[in-house]
Amino acid sequence: MEKVRVRFAPSPTGPLHLGGVRTALYDYLFAKNKGGEFVLRIEDTDTARYVEGAEEYIEEALEWCGIIPDESPKKGGKFAPYKQSERRDIYDRYTSEILKTDYAYLAFDTPEELDAIRAEYEAKGDVFSYNNITRNRLRNSISLSEAEVQSLLEQKVPYVVRFKMPVDRILNLVDIIRGTSSVNTNTLDDKVLVKNDGMPTYHFANIVDDHEMEISHVIRGEEWLPSLGLHMLLYEAMGWEAPQFAHLSLILKPEGKGKLSKRDGDKFGFPVFPLDFKDPETGVVSKGYRENGYLPNAFINMVALLGWSPADDKEILTMEEMISEFDLYKVHKAGARFSKEKSEWFNHQYMQMQSDEELLALLKNSDVAIGSVSDEQLLKIIHLMKERATFPKDIYENGKFFFQAPTSYDEKASKKAWNEETSAILTEFAEVLESTEVYTSENLKQHIHDFAENKGLGMGKVMMPLRLALVGELKGPDVPDILELIGKQESTARISNAVNNFK
Ligand code: GLU
Numbered sequence: 001m002e003k004v005r006v007r008f009a010p011s012p013t014g015p016l017h018l019g020g021v022r023t024a025l026y027d028y029l030f031a032k033n034k035g036g037e038f039v040l041r042i043e044d045t046d047t048a049r050y051v052e053g054a055e056e057y058i059e060e061a062l063e064w065c066g067i068i069p070d071e072s073p074k075k076g077g078k079f080a081p082y083k084q085s086e087r088r089d090i091y092d093r094y095t096s097e098i099l100k101t102d103y104a105y106l107a108f109d110t111p112e113e114l115d116a117i118r119a120e121y122e123a124k125g126d127v128f129s130y131n132n133i134t135r136n137r138l139r140n141s142i143s144l145s146e147a148e149v150q151s152l153l154e155q156k157v158p159y160v161v162r163f164k165m166p167v168d169r170i171l172n173l174v175d176i177i178r179g180t181s182s183v184n185t186n187t188l189d190d191k192v193l194v195k196n197d198g199m200p201t202y203h204f205a206n207i208v209d210d211h212e213m214e215i216s217h218v219i220r221g222e223e224w225l226p227s228l229g230l231h232m233l234l235y236e237a238m239g240w241e242a243p244q245f246a247h248l249s250l251i252l253k254p255e256g257k258g259k260l261s262k263r264d265g266d267k268f269g270f271p272v273f274p275l276d277f278k279d280p281e282t283g284v285v286s287k288g289y290r291e292n293g294y295l296p297n298a299f300i301n302m303v304a305l306l307g308w309s310p311a312d313d314k315e316i317l318t319m320e321e322m323i324s325e326f327d328l329y330k331v332h333k334a335g336a337r338f339s340k341e342k343s344e345w346f347n348h349q350y351m352q353m354q355s356d357e358e359l360l361a362l363l364k365n366s367d368v369a370i371g372s373v374s375d376e377q378l379l380k381i382i383h384l385m386k387e388r389a390t391f392p393k394d395i396y397e398n399g400k401f402f403f404q405a406p407t408s409y410d411e412k413a414s415k416k417a418w419n420e421e422t423s424a425i426l427t428e429f430a431e432v433l434e435s436t437e438v439y440t441s442e443n444l445k446q447h448i449h450d451f452a453e454n455k456g457l458g459m460g461k462v463m464m465p466l467r468l469a470l471v472g473e474l475k476g477p478d479v480p481d482i483l484e485l486i487g488k489q490e491s492t493a494r495i496s497n498a499v500n501n502f503k
Contacts, residue, residue, distance in 0.1 A: 015277035019221055065299065098238060251338050409501060430495045
């Protein structure tokens with residue numbers, strides 16, 4: 001079998017969204033599963049839509065995800081350059097070649113002329129299409145004589161190169177995920193291949209590069225499926241063998257209907273981009289998974305399962321496992337519904353797999369006010385809080401009482417935990433704490449137990465108000481663990497605060 005080479009070919013028109021990440025991931029998993037190569041190619045021929053910083057963003061996002069290209073603009077490779085804007089001479093060469101065939105022609109129509117004819121059609125309630133019927137009444141090298149064309153070229157009248165769509169041919173299009181479908185060429189138009197500035201359009205540059213870069217499989221979003229007919233014909237025109245194609249279904253909104261859009265993130269409260277992206281024009285920041293506390297492996301695992309299920313329905317997979325199990329033929333035809341809850345579930349699972357030391361680094365990197373708490377202390381907090389944490393910042397958010405004394409007491413909890421005897425009970429218990437030499441969770445647990453027993457009190461009568469005094473509400477890890485962690489002085493100070501408060 002020929003060498004498997006797969007490319008991810010984004011246009012730098014903005015940040016990569018979830019769908020783009022999934023395409024890149026499936027490209028990568030497929031290539032690596034087959035022992036092949038994964039190429040990143042930047043398709044920047046559409047200069048009008050170029051967004052400053054988007055290209056760097058794409059490279060950084062892939063790196064964060066662990067989707068590492070074998071060849072890319074940054075890394076280079078034997079088919080360099082990997083940016084279409086730097087490959088102009090290659091396209092020029094192939095433009096001359098396709099113009100020698102019967103599959104392309106020059107069109108001299110000005111934008112104004114085309115606008116006028118479009119308006120004419122619209123007035124009749126029709127839609128204009130530059131195709132095998134209309135091309136004969138427009139200004140191009142098919143309708144004009146050779147002498148007229150020559151004269152226009154000599155006058156340097158700008159022209160575009162168009163594809164000459166064959167008439168009434170049925171194309172059978174094969175897609176690895178979707179099977180075979182057919183299209184009649186009469187429904188397709190004469191797409192522009194080269195613009196009047198000499199720059200190729202996406203369609204032409206894309207097939208030239210896929211051929212030149214020896215791409216064996218094109219795996220891309222389903223929005224490109226309508227272009228497949230044209231692309232197959234371009235391969236035919238050039239006399240090249242076409243790669244195999246697979247078009248991935250959409251990622252759907254959480255409610256299951258409609259494409260997940262860039263705006264849905266704000267609407268439903270989850271990021272749709274891997275990393276934060278600041279729009280260079282508006283300054284608006286789109287939220288990223290990385291900055292929202294997602295671990296890259298959790299993110300990638302979640303993305304991989306949007307449209308593909310491994311054989312035994314296993315959900316947690318490392319990149320290596322995904323590579324070894326990935327099967328393009330098993331990618332779902334139906335759209336994949338995005339779930340915020342599921343993505344949080346993945347992150348929670350991956351958080352539990354981190355060592356306390358790894359979580360310490362993540363906690364320090366997240367935007368929380370841990371102040372001057374020592375690493376040793378933080379590690380203990382992490383150990384107690386990680387089980388309930390979905391994101392690194394949760395360790396702080398859910399464990400704020402480790403960092404600061406409560407400033408108020410939850411009303412419902414106070415009613416439940418505090419009555420007229422409680423102040424006396426806790427004041428007396430504070431003395432037990434004062435006299436505790438070895439201030440460890442284990443010892444403290446025993447002291448609470450003995451104290452309650454000696455006083456003939458149920459454990460709840462001591463434990464609940466104690467928790468309220470330490471935390472401000474009735475939640476958090478075991479009370480003796482909290483006592484040990486905040487230390488004797490802070491424990492007794494919090495008890496006396498609570499006693500004063502409920503006086
Ligand atoms: N540049 C196209 C895009 O931005 C690539 C489509 C393809 O993979 O052929 O999606």
